[in-house]
Amino acid sequence: MTDTILVSTRKGLFWIARRNGSWKIEKADFLGDNVSLTLTDPRSGLHFVALDHGHFGVKMDRSTAKDWEEIAAPAYPPKPEGIEENDAWGRPLAWSTARIWALQAGGADEPGVIWCGTLPGGLFRSTDHGGTWEMVRSLWDHPKRKQWAGGGAELPGIHSILVDPRDSKRVWIAVSTGGIWFTEDSGASWAQRGEGMRAEYMPPELTHDPIAQDVHCLAQCAAAPHRMWVQHHNGIFVSSDEGKTFDEITGVEPSAFGFPVVVHPRDPDTAWFVPEIKDEKRIPRDGRLVVSRTRDGGKTFDILTKGLPQQHAYDVVYRHALALDPSGDRLAFGSTTGGLWVSEDQGEHWCNVTYTLPPIYAVRFA
Amino acid sequence: MARIVFTPNIQRLVECPETEAAGVNVREVLDNVFASNPQARSYLLDDQAVLRRHMTIFVDGRAIRDRAGLSDPVSAGSRIYVFQALSGG
Numbered sequence: 001m002t003d004t005i006l007v008s009t010r011k012g013l014f015w016i017a018r019r020n021g022s023w024k025i026e027k028a029d030f031l032g033d034n035v036s037l038t039l040t041d042p043r044s045g046l047h048f049v050a051l052d053h054g055h056f057g058v059k060m061d062r063s064t065a066k067d068w069e070e071i072a073a074p075a076y077p078p079k080p081e082g083i084e085e086n087d088a089w090g091r092p093l094a095w096s097t098a099r100i101w102a103l104q105a106g107g108a109d110e111p112g113v114i115w116c117g118t119l120p121g122g123l124f125r126s127t128d129h130g131g132t133w134e135m136v137r138s139l140w141d142h143p144k145r146k147q148w149a150g151g152g153a154e155l156p157g158i159h160s161i162l163v164d165p166r167d168s169k170r171v172w173i174a175v176s177t178g179g180i181w182f183t184e185d186s187g188a189s190w191a192q193r194g195e196g197m198r199a200e201y202m203p204p205e206l207t208h209d210p211i212a213q214d215v216h217c218l219a220q221c222a223a224a225p226h227r228m229w230v231q232h233h234n235g236i237f238v239s240s241d242e243g244k245t246f247d248e249i250t251g252v253e254p255s256a257f258g259f260p261v262v263v264h265p266r267d268p269d270t271a272w273f274v275p276e277i278k279d280e281k282r283i284p285r286d287g288r289l290v291v292s293r294t295r296d297g298g299k300t301f302d303i304l305t306k307g308l309p310q311q312h313a314y315d316v317v318y319r320h321a322l323a324l325d326p327s328g329d330r331l332a333f334g335s336t337t338g339g340l341w342v343s344e345d346q347g348e349h350w351c352n353v354t355y356t357l358p359p360i361y362a363v364r365f366a
Numbered sequence: 367m368a369r370i371v372f373t374p375n376i377q378r379l380v381e382c383p384e385t386e387a388a389g390v391n392v393r394e395v396l397d398n399v400f401a402s403n404p405q406a407r408s409y410l411l412d413d414q415a416v417l418r419r420h421m422t423i424f425v426d427g428r429a430i431r432d433r434a435g436l437s438d439p440v441s442a443g444s445r446i447y448v449f450q451a452l453s454g455g
Contacts, residue, residue: 055420055450056379056409070380070405076413096413 002325002365005332006047007340008035011358013049015366016332016340023342023353029068030061037320039103040366041129043111047366048130050100058097058118062130073097074116074124074133087150093120099153104161107168117158117173121148125187136187139173144192147211148178151233159319160218164225172243174218174230179210180243196246200234201279217319218243219263219271227268231261231319233279238298249298254285260322262331264346269297272324272347274317274333282316289313291322291333291347307350308341315339320362334360368395368444372406375450380405382448392423393436395446410448421450 005016005023012031016023030051039048047063050073061068076095079085087093098119106113116124116133123136139145148156156178164170169186172193180194194210206212214233221227230237230246235256237246249256255275264270273292276282284290288311291304309315315335322333331347334340338357341350368389372382382403389395400407412418417433424430424447430438440446 053379053409055418056376057412057418059379059408073408075408079414094412094414094416096416 001327001330004366005323005342006038006040006362006364006366007334007357007360008038008049008320008362008364009334009338009358009360010034013038014357016342016353023351025354025357035361037100037103037362038364038366039105039114040364041105041114043105043108044129046129048103048114050103052099058100060100060130071130072132074100074118074122074135076122077135077137085146087120087155093155095120095122097122098155099157101157101159102161102173104163107163107165110168113168115161115163115171117161119153119157120150120155121145121157121175121178123158123161123173123187138188139181139183139190142190144211145178148175151176151214160215162218162220162228165222166225172218172220172228174215176216177212177214177233179213180215180218180230182243193243194230194239194246195244196239196248197230197232197237198235198248199232216259217261219261221263221268222265224266224268227263229261229263229271231258231273233257236261236273236298249294252292252298252301253303254288254290254292257282258317259319260317260333262322262324264324264328265326266328267295270295270328270346271298272322272331274322276316283314287312287314289315289335289339291331291343291350293347302347304343304347304350306348307343307352309339313339318361320364321360323363323365325365330365332363332365334363336360367442368440368446370395370399370446370448372448373450376406376409376448380409382406382409389440391436391440392425392430392432392438392446395440396436418450421448423448 003018007014013029013035015026017026034052037050049061051059060073062071079095085093102117104115114126124133160174162172170184182193197213217231228239228243236249239246258275289308292301331343336359340353367386387395387398
């Protein structure tokens with residue numbers, strides 16, 4: 001069981017701790033600053049914080065024994081002279097870190113390795129606990145990378161990174177928008193994955209193109225890594241072959257739109273989602289905030305409401321703002337309207353920690 | 367030597383005391399500043415060494431024109447101010 005939760009918000013990093021059976025805000029760091037994401041490295045115990053200082057750029061801090069220290073943030077390589085690169089909308093694409101959107105520890109056999117996904121689409125790897133970062137050029141230079149496009153974030157970005165628990169060289173990433181990509185040689189080479197997903201809003205000839213898919217979040221079962229779940233822009237998809245092919249889950253109530261998905265670490269058929277009405281109406285249906293859970297691989301869903309506001313709730317839960325602890329029992333999620341909830345029984349009951357945090361970008365068990 | 371003054375807003379993130387540095391243009395002056403204060407660099411310039419979008423630099427009261435190359439000339443007695451726009455919520 002994990003008794004600490006790190007909550008990244010528009011105005012600081014908040015530490016939530018379980019004391020005497022209840023969850024309380026214990027302290028705040030970086031108060032007033034835009035904290036976009038954290039990582040707690042289970043191998044070293046180090047905490048990493050991504051900060052967006054706006055005018056002054058994207059930065060990263062790492063925990064020390066008593067405080068934080070600024071470390072290098074991933075930086076794009078010099079853009080070669082004469083290269084003009086536009087995004088999918090025809091606007092110039094700057095080779096510069098616009099947001100840190102994914103942080104993932106490497107495997108147990110490669111201490112110090114951290115993966116970092118960014119907007120506008122650069123993947124970075126550190127081998128020294130974030131002291132230095134190297135861009136994964138094989139992916140950035142891949143000719144099809146230029147087909148990645150921005151969605152709601154305007155620029156394309158890597159938001160999900162999965163390291164195979166059986167072999168640390170095997171890594172999956174997911175891109176919004178650009179589908180799923182896979183390497184089996186620590187990033188030396190990449191292949192597109194994700195056949196079977198469907199982008200209903202694309203022109204017919206692109207609807208089923210794996211690179212056109214707007215994956216909102218990609219999650220993998222730790223004990224059964226062949227099983228992957230996708231919360232997609234227009235649906236929920238599940239794979240039983242490591243993301244090579246996906247099946248769409250249809251008939252999902254109250255809706256199949258949302259951002260996050262988490263999967264039980266030992267039961268590949270159990271996954272949680274936080275549904276919103278639809279892409280053009282990103283609020284909970286009927287003002288009722290619910291979490292949906294399947295225990296049977298997507299055949300049926302439980303709609304979990306106990307302890308969640310059931311009237312006039314317009315909370316949106318971003319892709320990194322739903323977390324599951326390693327036990328598979330404790331869940332936490334935070335919303336754009338500053339609400340934070342924790343469950344200790346797989347979502348059957350929720351307790352509200354606060355309604356008054358700044359907009360929440362990410363929730364992570366530490 | 368030119369005199370360089372940094373916005374107070376940056377000071378809480380990275381210490382940038384008022385200083386003097388040599389150089390015939392903004393790029394040279396800043397490179398000399400960063401030589402003794404390397405951490406400041408990424409707060410002013412992006413990954414391509416272009417002035418960050420919401421930053422601006424005034425040389426003797428005039429906003430620089432070359433935000434990418436920072437080639438605007440600087441004379442020995444110039445006063446350079448590094449500012450940022452204030453926006454957002």
